[in-house]
Amino acid sequence: MQCSISECKEKAIETVQISFKETRNLCKEHFRLFKNKDKKHNPTFSKASDF
Numbered sequence: 001m002q003c004s005i006s007e008c009k010e011k012a013i014e015t016v017q018i019s020f021k022e023t024r025n026l027c028k029e030h031f032r033l034f035k036n037k038d039k040k041h042n043p044t045f046s047k048a049s050d051f
Helices: 029-034
Strands: 014-017 025-026
Touching: 014 029, 025 029
Parallel strands: none
Antiparallel strands: 014 025
16 A cells, blocks of 8 residues: 555555544655654754854
């Protein structure tokens, strides 16, 4: 079975439920991204150099 993401040609490892009616088959990489979709990623800021 192939990954449901259109650009991806990898083999699907997991079926996940996206909404009430919709499910998708995801490969290893896309499944990892789907699992981490709720994590917060804080941006890191650095001071601009003085000229």
